[in-house]
Amino acid sequence: xxxxxxxxxxxxxxxxxxxxxxxxxxxxxxxxxxxxxxxxxxxxxxxxxxxxxxxxxxxxxxxxxxxxxxxxxxxxxxxxxxxxxxxxxxxxxxxxxxxxxxxxxxxxxxxxxxxxxxxxxxxxxxxxxxxxxxxxxxxxxxxxxxxxxxxxxxxxxxxxxxxxxxxxxxxxxxxxxxxxxxxxxxxxxxxxxxxxxxxxxxxxxxxxxxxxxxxxxxxxxxxxxxxxxxxxxxxxxxxxxxxxxxxxxxxxxxxxxxxxxxxxxxxxxxxxxxxxxxxxxxxxxxxxxxxxxxxxxxxxxxxxxxxxxxxxxxxxxxxxxxxxxxxxxxxxxxxxxxxxxxxxxxxxxxxxxxxxxxxxxxxxxxxxxxxxxxxxxxxxxxxxxxxxxxxxxxxxxxxxxxxxxxxxxxxxxxxx
Amino acid sequence: xxxxxxxxxxxxxxxxxxxxxxxxxxxxxxxxxxxxxxxxxxxxxxxxxxxxxxxxxxxxxxxxxxxxxxxxxxxxxxxxxxxxxxxxxxxxxxxxxxxxxxxxxxxxxxxxxxxxxxxxxxxxxxxxxxxxxxxxxxxxxxxxxxxxxxxxxxxxxxxxxxxxxxxxxxxxxxxxxxxxxxxxxxxxxxxxxxxxxxxxxxxxxxxxxxxxxxxxxxxxxxxxxxxxxxxxxxxxxxxxxxxxxxxxxxxxxxxxxxxxxxxxxxxxxxxxxxxxx
Numbered sequence: 001x002x003x004x005x006x007x008x009x010x011x012x013x014x015x016x017x018x019x020x021x022x023x024x025x026x027x028x029x030x031x032x033x034x035x036x037x038x039x040x041x042x043x044x045x046x047x048x049x050x051x052x053x054x055x056x057x058x059x060x061x062x063x064x065x066x067x068x069x070x071x072x073x074x075x076x077x078x079x080x081x082x083x084x085x086x087x088x089x090x091x092x093x094x095x096x097x098x099x100x101x102x103x104x105x106x107x108x109x110x111x112x113x114x115x116x117x118x119x120x121x122x123x124x125x126x127x128x129x130x131x132x133x134x135x136x137x138x139x140x141x142x143x144x145x146x147x148x149x150x151x152x153x154x155x156x157x158x159x160x161x162x163x164x165x166x167x168x169x170x171x172x173x174x175x176x177x178x179x180x181x182x183x184x185x186x187x188x189x190x191x192x193x194x195x196x197x198x199x200x201x202x203x204x205x206x207x208x209x210x211x212x213x214x215x216x217x218x219x220x221x222x223x224x225x226x227x228x229x230x231x232x233x234x235x236x237x238x239x240x241x242x243x244x245x246x247x248x249x250x251x252x253x254x255x256x257x258x259x260x261x262x263x264x265x266x267x268x269x270x271x272x273x274x275x276x277x278x279x280x281x282x283x284x285x286x287x288x289x290x291x292x293x294x295x296x297x298x299x300x301x302x303x304x305x306x307x308x309x310x311x312x313x314x315x316x317x318x319x320x321x322x323x324x325x326x327x328x329x330x331x332x333x334x335x336x337x338x339x340x341x342x343x344x345x346x347x348x349x350x351x352x353x354x355x356x357x358x359x360x361x362x363x364x365x366x367x368x369x370x371x372x373x374x375x376x377x378x379x380x381x382x383x384x385x386x387x388x389x390x391x392x393x394x395x396x397x398x399x400x401x402x403x404x405x406x407x408x409x410x411x412x413x414x415x416x
Numbered sequence: 417x418x419x420x421x422x423x424x425x426x427x428x429x430x431x432x433x434x435x436x437x438x439x440x441x442x443x444x445x446x447x448x449x450x451x452x453x454x455x456x457x458x459x460x461x462x463x464x465x466x467x468x469x470x471x472x473x474x475x476x477x478x479x480x481x482x483x484x485x486x487x488x489x490x491x492x493x494x495x496x497x498x499x500x501x502x503x504x505x506x507x508x509x510x511x512x513x514x515x516x517x518x519x520x521x522x523x524x525x526x527x528x529x530x531x532x533x534x535x536x537x538x539x540x541x542x543x544x545x546x547x548x549x550x551x552x553x554x555x556x557x558x559x560x561x562x563x564x565x566x567x568x569x570x571x572x573x574x575x576x577x578x579x580x581x582x583x584x585x586x587x588x589x590x591x592x593x594x595x596x597x598x599x600x601x602x603x604x605x606x607x608x609x610x611x612x613x614x615x616x617x618x619x620x621x622x623x624x625x626x627x628x629x630x631x632x633x634x635x636x637x638x639x640x641x642x643x644x645x646x647x648x649x650x651x652x653x654x655x656x657x658x659x660x661x662x663x664x665x666x667x668x669x670x671x672x673x674x675x676x677x678x679x680x681x682x683x684x685x686x687x688x689x690x691x692x693x
Contacts, residue, residue, distance in 0.1 A: 032691065043597065089690070093527040096687040110527045117522050119447065121454050126447070133443045134526065136436050190525075 299397025
């Protein structure tokens, strides 16, 4: 590339003078014909020349436009079948786009997956050389870099072992080590982070940072939102072949989670208890400290759980209750006006109460549902109205301790 | 890399990088060659065993039982050469046919010129042919065939045969991606070609009236010339057998036409191979 060699590295996401984009995609579309009956023999084609003409058009990628600046880390996310891999294949020149075009400035890595062309019957040594040649190195370069590749993969002892005797983790390590030798300005990567153990992933991440510092442009497809938030400068969300939005990673991660979890449990079908004649729960929601309603919220930041109750008759000292359940349906938090010794007084018909509970956010990433209720008795045994899972919130973040909650703590190691 | 190059992305036939192209062809061919007898104890011996064992059977049947060797000097050497060359043709076409489907994962996950795959098959077959020919020449000399300058014609014959076989291979490989019944069709066709070419017999045994039509088959023409150049200088050269040098334009034209057809079909299909697999 002609761009001044080592990128300043500090803020590659915001190119000031807007240099020429490393990748620009305009109105890219890719359709697949899905025949109703698949004819793959000549006889069938000869016998039914017309019938095979009926097919469905699958718009795998539909009018996608975006530009990626040099040195940018660009994520493409979307649910299964949203067209992200097809898009990547069009970018890579594996599929031919039906409309629109892609312009890549600089050398493009030829692979979109690790270990393409690995042959299980050959030794690691042979496979490394072959794979490196496929990447575009010459035989000589491949031999020169061989030791470096093996050292990175930490597989010195297993050089002459046939690849079929490798564990899957070992061969992924080998493949990754070869792949990073590529002399490309633009790398396309499909779901690399889905494989390998934690240590290997860490190594991959470090390597990604190094590539980023070198000013390489990386476009990667993933389902892993924590990786998107960690590495990407921007991300693109796709759904059914269309571009939903391009935005900052945390915005896209939130939208992705909404897209995913929004579909699984449609709101309004949850169970409801009580006759809700005297008091009716109108609404429940989560909000941030600025009072804006939220569907997703970053881990660690305080938030509020709210409910709104309308009274249709006189109720003396009602008890308002809220319970929060996590995605395995354990109630991990509950509170009520009774437990908090709040005297709620008497409500008349026509009055409305809004109850807000502000909490420290000890929640681990995941989806939470709020069950609000209002009852005549202090324990909430006899609800006037109880609406299960009326509101939900997605807590997102990258710290996955595996525990139910994240209790604020300090950790100290003392050597004796 | 000093100039920023903008390129449109689409699957390509040849690619822009010639050295990478040949590197890939060569690497794939060598790998296939290495893997061919992977795990077999005798390895290279099997490359020879197939034509030689087949040759042994045929030689016995056709000399002892049918008696085709009358008036044909060095009949044994001839059928051995013919068999080896036809086997080469069969290997190129047969292996090209399934090559794209066999390399599906590469085609779907990597950008590289599509022509690499059939060409690597051709190259592997050439390696095999080279190895086999060493043994065949030793056999020829041992059988009393004297080396002549005519032997230098053999590379030309092999080049022409390779062009013809590659043309067929390109068509077959591209069509097989769409129509799986190309395989049985080709199985039968190559059987027919085997008997329609002078492999078990020599072309001059064919009645004079059919001779011209018979020699329009490029394999027949090439094998007839091979007989004259390599096995028996007293045999009629192909231009004489076909009845005039200008008539050679027919088999020659077929070779060129098939090759161009192969390139055309393959070029047309190349951009869509990955998605049709």
